[in-house]
Amino acid sequence: MIIDGKLLEYLENLSCLTLSDGEKERLSADLGEILSFMERLGELDAAGVPERSHPFDDVNAFREDEAGGSFDRSLILRNAPEKNGEAFIAPKTVE
């Protein structure tokens, strides 16, 4: 599979990444090689086979729907790179 500049840029956008020139060169070659390898799945006859996204059919063991405690806001904010006393700080998105 050939990963050209246009497809790589599309994947950068989907992945929310901006690659350096060196990374672009390396990853377009790597992704092409890996996807060519994955294409062997195309040989598998899976017509009518269900899709399995979880190992078991019994997916969830739910707890009772009861309100519990939460974390202290000041503790959570300690990990934020930029914050005020109440919130994460992000650049303004609406003028």
Next chain:
Amino acid sequence: MFDLSATELSAAIKAKKISVTEAVSAYIERVEKNDKTLNAFVTVSKENALARAAEVQRRIDGGEALSPLAGVPVAVKDNISVKGVETACASKTLGGYVPVFSATVVERLEQAGMIIMGKLNMDEFAMGGSSETGARGAVHNPWDVSRVAGGSSGGSAAAVVSGEIPAALGSDTGGSIRQPCSFCGATGIKPTYGSVSRYGLIAYASSLDQIGPIGRDADDCAALLSVISGADEKDSTCVIKKPFDFPADCPSAAGLKIGVPRNYFGAGIDESVKKAVLAAAEEFKAAGYGVEDFEMPMMDYMVPAYYIIACAEASSNLSRYDGLKYGYRNADAKTLSDVYRLSRSEGFGIEVKRRIMLGSFVLSSGYYDAYYKKALQARYLIKEAYDALFGRFDMLISPVAPTSAYKIGENVGEPVKMYMGDIYTVSVNLAGLPAIALPCGFDEKALPVGFQLIGSAFSEKTLVGAARLYQSRTDFHTRRAPTGGEPQ
């Protein structure tokens, strides 16, 4: 003391032959002395561990009934949250991140009276099979420091076999407990999906990830798995009803059948690995198990299906790293979009970027059906194949990896070769099954070789019974790595 297993150390502590503080201090000293060579630890929680040691000693002295592992130091992989201790997944992205809560498994270790001594090195976000991709550098194999320790739980396996810690936790998404155990000569269990809580495990691929124990032998792993397994209301996918229990008389030998997938021993496997694993199968035969070979279906599709599904889930899970809530943020970004893109681009390493982009690709419009949907169908067929096999066999024996540990840097830049190294392990995760990896020999380079026993869902007791029997008849698990061993 360093010759004692984890359960033996706890017994010695309870018999007052050694204090908890003495044990913890000795292990910390050992890490401080030896880990510059191995790089297995990313954090040693010296003060916390010594304070906890004194507290646990008081509880033992007060006659409190604690677990068979009480007083024993333990360390956890750097993707398992420990309250108040940096948990960075060996990534620049999470550098400086200090969780405000502990993972359920960590709480259970502490309830059992174990002492959390630190965090262990790994591949960045558990993405890799060599523990070379992390921001804190490569983990070195204790048997030959010029070689990798395997991954992604390489720090956990290396620390255990070098005697830096009696036991550890790792996580296994596609072989990340079993493969480093094979490369380092440790014993490790990848539990059935849904038997150990993932609460507080930083997610890579949520339908595949599972935390498990790494120790010097099957007994220590069983004791550790008894402590960490069990239902958890904080993880709804943890469907097990009660913790595992491994009595001394776990089923073994009589009437049990082991299948040997003959096509796992064809092209691509090192002759020395093949010989050691087949010798292990013979050992089981001699011990009274029925041993019969069979053809494993779907072998060509396991690795592609795994990497498509794992990368798809990773691309979604890692979208949370936005430079706003925690971790690394580019200081110059002026717009929200730049904060996202620049922080992620500077924070993630190349392997993580590769997997996020692969995941984005296989989920994208126009490619979804050919890749992601097809991989989910392959997963269905792999699970069906295992279900059918467990109608014939009680467990399967297989290699863990096609080779022993390779040189650091040898496979960097060859992603497909690296991914093919997971050929024997990934299908176990796709089907959610348990497997135990244990050492079965050494190759011509004097490097450890391991094998795995794979069981049906929640058959851990049968696997532990077989592993105990094997280890009672062999001594590979008792051989100690020359800590800080010289390159050969």
